[in-house]
Amino acid sequence: xxxxxxxxxxxxxxxxxxxxxxxxxxxxxxxxxxxxxxxxxxxxxxxxxxxxxxxxxxxxxxxxxxxxxxxxxxxxxxxxxxxxxxxxxxxxxxxxxxxxxxxxxxxxxxxxxxxxxxxxxxxxxxxxxxxx
Amino acid sequence: xxxxxxxxxxxxxxxxxxxxxxxxxxxxxxxxxxxxxxxxxxxxxxxxxxxxxxxxxxxxxxxxxxxxxxxxxxxxxxxxxxxxxxxxxxxxxxxxxxxxxxxxxxxxxxxxxxxxxxxxxxxxxxxxxxxxxxxxxxxxxxxxxxxxxxxxxxxxxxxxxxxxxxxxxxxxxxxxxxxxxxxxxxxxxxxxxxxxxxxxxxxxxxxx
Numbered sequence: 001x002x003x004x005x006x007x008x009x010x011x012x013x014x015x016x017x018x019x020x021x022x023x024x025x026x027x028x029x030x031x032x033x034x035x036x037x038x039x040x041x042x043x044x045x046x047x048x049x050x051x052x053x054x055x056x057x058x059x060x061x062x063x064x065x066x067x068x069x070x071x072x073x074x075x076x077x078x079x080x081x082x083x084x085x086x087x088x089x090x091x092x093x094x095x096x097x098x099x100x101x102x103x104x105x106x107x108x109x110x111x112x113x114x115x116x117x118x119x120x121x122x123x124x125x126x127x128x129x130x131x132x
Numbered sequence: 133x134x135x136x137x138x139x140x141x142x143x144x145x146x147x148x149x150x151x152x153x154x155x156x157x158x159x160x161x162x163x164x165x166x167x168x169x170x171x172x173x174x175x176x177x178x179x180x181x182x183x184x185x186x187x188x189x190x191x192x193x194x195x196x197x198x199x200x201x202x203x204x205x206x207x208x209x210x211x212x213x214x215x216x217x218x219x220x221x222x223x224x225x226x227x228x229x230x231x232x233x234x235x236x237x238x239x240x241x242x243x244x245x246x247x248x249x250x251x252x253x254x255x256x257x258x259x260x261x262x263x264x265x266x267x268x269x270x271x272x273x274x275x276x277x278x279x280x281x282x283x284x285x286x287x288x289x290x291x292x293x294x295x296x297x298x299x300x301x302x303x304x305x306x307x308x309x310x311x312x313x314x315x316x317x318x319x320x321x322x323x324x325x326x327x328x329x330x331x332x333x334x335x336x337x338x339x340x
């Protein structure tokens with residue numbers, strides 16, 4: 001989000017949430033939010049449609065929903081929180097990347113371990129009989 | 133950022149000398165960004181719990197019988213629209229337009245309250261139908277996760293009202309502008325978490 005006259009300051013930092021458009025008019029900024037809103041509505045509508053439809057192969061629906069959700073989070077990050085890959089955003093992106101890593105470890109790790117335990121555990125009625 | 137010294141060297145365009153500490157706005161925003169990311173990590177633990185306990189209904193009702201997706205769609209619309217009006221409030225704050233700022237914040241507040249009203253209604257009807265948080269592990273996880281998001285929205289609305297009051301009383305001072313920046317980050321982050329909630333809890337949860 002840089003415009004013509006600020007290439008000298010291109011590698012200075014930008015606070016998360018700030019847009020790097022010192023010369024950008026209000027109209028341009030509103031247009032940015034409107035673009036984000038439009039994309040978000042499109043992705044949300046697709047999510048709700050996919051969840052209730054018979055048109056797609058059923059086991060693929062959860063995967064499709066997760067992909068749509070991640071895409072919408074990306075839209076929100078770019079158009080509402082103004083996280084970009086520009087040099088002025090390095091700190092913000094690195095912090096975000098670390099956060100995503102921890103979130104993946106917590107969620108993926110929990111699901112993996114618990115599914116594995118569930119798979120290996122004796123069925124509950126047999127367990128009850130052994131305790132007698 | 134005005135303290136940056138630039139020197140032209142043989143290395144090319146412009147090499148930055150020691151530029152001094154970053155401006156207060158950048159430091160504050162970055163610190164708040166770290167808080168938001170740690171908040172998301174806390175939510176990820178609740179999401180993991182919900183995903184693990186999704187099938188543990190203890191003979192009680194499952195998500196398919198309980199969730200009303202039409203309500204969820206309306207809630208999603210409210211929160212998405214409030215995120216947009218919150219962005220409009222940030223733009224108004226940057227261009228120091230008090231009227232536009234207060235209007236955008238008031239609309240954001242109304243949409244947030246509408247969201248909370250629908251969610252409160254849903255919780256009350258679940259409890260009335262005997263599907264409260266004590267019914268099964270699935271419902272405990274559901275109420276913890278969605279309720280925690282609802283608490284965040286409530287706190288956000290309180291913060292929103294204090295921001296309106298601060299701008300009314302003190303105008304767009306630099307410290308008030310930093311608080312507005314942090315509030316906008318918080319509100320947009322709530323909407324991002326809601327994307328995960330409606331996808332994982334409601335859409336995937338009512339298919340399972």
